[in-house]
Amino acid sequence: MTPEQRNILTIVHYYLQMDSNDESETYEHTIEEAGKIETIEVSREQHLEEVMRWAAQELEKHFELLPEPKND
Numbered sequence: 001m002t003p004e005q006r007n008i009l010t011i012v013h014y015y016l017q018m019d020s021n022d023e024s025e026t027y028e029h030t031i032e033e034a035g036k037i038e039t040i041e042v043s044r045e046q047h048l049e050e051v052m053r054w055a056a057q058e059l060e061k062h063f064e065l066l067p068e069p070k071n072d
Contacts, residue, residue, distance in 0.1 A: 008062045012055045019051045 027047040030039050042050070059065065 005062055008058055012058050015051060016055055019048060 023044075025044055026041050027044070028039050029042050029047070029050065030037060032038075
């Protein structure tokens with residue numbers, strides 16, 4: 001594992017831990033699309049789903065992951 005990969009794991013772990021311990025009911029998310037910036041309010045469930053998606057993307061970008069087994 002490279003130092004960069006260790007750093008990515010540390011960051012991902014930090015955000016997952018921080019967000020799982022934060023019990024706020026709503027969160028503000030900022031979205032930039034077509035040069036426009038918009039802030040929206042999302043539920044705790046939506047926020048945690050987005051955090052998990054982000055974490056999975058970071059791991060996929062920085063690690064060679066094995067493909068998921070096929071259920072035949």
